Amino acid sequence: MSALLELENVSSGYGRTPVLHDVTLEVARGEIVALIGANGAGKSTLLNTVMGMVALSGGDIRFDGRSIARAPTPVIVRGGLVQVPERRQLFGAMTVEENLRLGAYVRTDRAGVAASLEEQFAQFPILRERRRQASQTLSGGEQQMLAIARAMMSQPKMLLLDEPSLGLAPLMVARIMEQIVALRAAGGTVLIVEQNARAALDVADRGYVLENGRVTVSGKASSLLTDPAVQDAYLGGQGGSIRAIEERIRAKRKAILGR
């Protein structure tokens, strides 16, 4: 497998505040890679740097063999790298179908766009049902599906997903993750940034941990899930199963509230 996206010693930040330091990371074709880290670790900055919305102060970014370190965002999108932003960022007052069609804004082949629309409706049947509905009336999970489908409308080579599970019910998180796996099965490549480290690592091939703007741990997703340091920091401690965290919260409740 060849690398589709490569970050080499990337540094960037806002104004004089550096955020990322010497980040090296790669995503191979057909891979799901998870990027996890605490709030403020620089995960979103990394995505924004890749997309050309935050200027690089050092290093290089290559996509599909070419450097995109100095490329403006529209050029990067046309090159086939598309971001699904945090909190969906849909065009709320527009219908589902209008949102999808805007996703194909960079394409000029009308017949192809119509075919892609059908593909997305086949992939997400609920969106077909709601095609005439304003996107702001969809539930959180449906909105996330729409955000992904909208990104797919440009026929990207790779998707960057920023916090796709944010604000979603457990069942819906599982469904979104299934969709991400389905993307890979169809030959897609995905870099997923998540607070919900467990959900992301469950579906990812490999993972990177970002701490204070540096990659501190990387490896196979399965080995990150069992890495004690990763468990402590991001998975709610060792043996941090769903019940273990709940039990610890209950123990605190007994201690603090006495019930």
Next chain:
Amino acid sequence: MSTVASWKRPLAFAAALVAVAVYPLISPGSYPIGVGTVAGAMAAGTVGFVLLLGYAHQLAFGQAGFLMIGGYTSAILCVTYGWDPFLALVVGILLSMALAYVIARPILKLRGFVLAMVSLAIQLVLIVLALEAVSITGGALGTQGVPKFSIFGLPLGGDLVFYYFVWVVAFICVGIGLNIDRSRIGRALKAIAASETAAGSVGIDIVKHKVQMFVISAGMASVAGSLGVHYLRAMDPNVYGFAYSLNLLTAVIIGGLTSVWGGALGATAITAIRELLRSLSLPLWEAVIMGTLTVVVLLAFPGGLAGAIGALYDRLAGRERKGRSIAVEPDPSALPPLEGGPSPGEIMLEVEGVERAFGNLRAVNKVSFKVATGSITALIGPNGAGKTTLFNLIGGYQPLDDGTVRFLGEPIEKLLPSEIAERGIGRTFQNLHLFPNMTVLENVMCGRHRLNSAGILAISARLPRVAVEEEESRRAARAALAFVGLQGAEETYPTALSFGHQRLVEVARAMASSPTLLLMDEPASGLNDTETERLAELILRIAALGVTVLLVEHDMRLVMGLADQIVVMHHGEKIADDSADVVRAHPAVIAAYLGQEAVA
């Protein structure tokens, strides 16, 4: 606060005083002093306008209409009826403020550009009235022979004396503006400008404060109108026409909308430029040059002249903007336990048969549940189940179609969000609603709004009790920040904080209002497992103070671990309402929401 920053205000005031005092000494003569007088009158008129436009974000296109009222009141009362000029000025203020109140009260409830258009229409009406009511106003020719200004017979006849008097008035206006700026009302205005939703959640009466600013801006504009007329010694419909309204707008925009000084600076700047162009005999180019200058100033200094000077001062004084704060352990003893209120176990909140439909979709369908005092209650359900809608109905953000919500036995479903907050219901939001235009400390101080009482008059005059109340608010806000573990972040702006810390600022803001009931909308969203556990502890500490908590949340570990009672919604209906263990095993809940995995 650093000493350098606290010097900023007095230094600005001193610099302005010196500039105004020295100007006639270095450029004597009746013409330059006249120009200075005109600038001073305009400066007085802009202070209220900055508060209205820059702070309350309400645009008015016809602001010169109030200068017309002041101007005509002074001219007519002094010339036709021989009144004392000072009394006439006061009558003009009262008339302007009364008119502003009458117009603003109904229309400021509407959002958008209504005020902008209505104020324009009113100026138009005033101009036509001035032209047509010839017997009173003198029509197009106007009223001539306005006397020089005097106060109860004490003449301020000399040009120089009048110049100083006008600027004293302008400084009084600036002083009032500064007093409002650093008060609870100043913060309320900034809060309204940043997020009306969040402003309502801390009990800020949005319409009231917008109306106040419109009324104040009208009063100050009227003063400017009266003073100008006593300088010109005549009043006609062209003195304060649409061009003057536009000049006022230009003045506050190039002066800077985020500082009370902006209007005064802008008024001085555009008066000076206009006179300069006139002396160069380029009056026709005036519009072109003024327009170009406005664009250039805005491109070079987005904060206007006042913003640029402020930034320069900060740079010279070496006041740096702090970056991310250092996380500190929360201090659970920082806030006192809740006093009074019902005893634990009694019903605090009662939702009964609440319904809300959007078109054909029944978002909330006859939902009833009770929240016991001192409990932690969680509202869960799949996305689209109607939880957020129900939350918004309880908080007053949306009207309900049917049913009642009772808080401490009284129905609250017809109240505004600010009125609900006023009664002691605090709230945090899923998609953070902080005020990016204020420091973290000021954000949290906004939470104190409902507990403080200083009104607009006491604040304008900066009565001693206002300062006492401010100090108390500051202390309480610091305590709330310590409680959530954010000491050291007080002077930072929220946008410089990480997402997780911003969420804590919201919790601190809600806690600063000493709520009896705290509504939290998905507090754990966007937090990782370790942060979620810390949040759980914080919520427990809040409950330990005696505050009742109602939260919407998806994180099952948090909900199952924390909640005394869990209400489950699905398709707008309540499908379960019980303790964690019962809800966990409930077949309908598993099918709709949890999935088999969570049970395993």
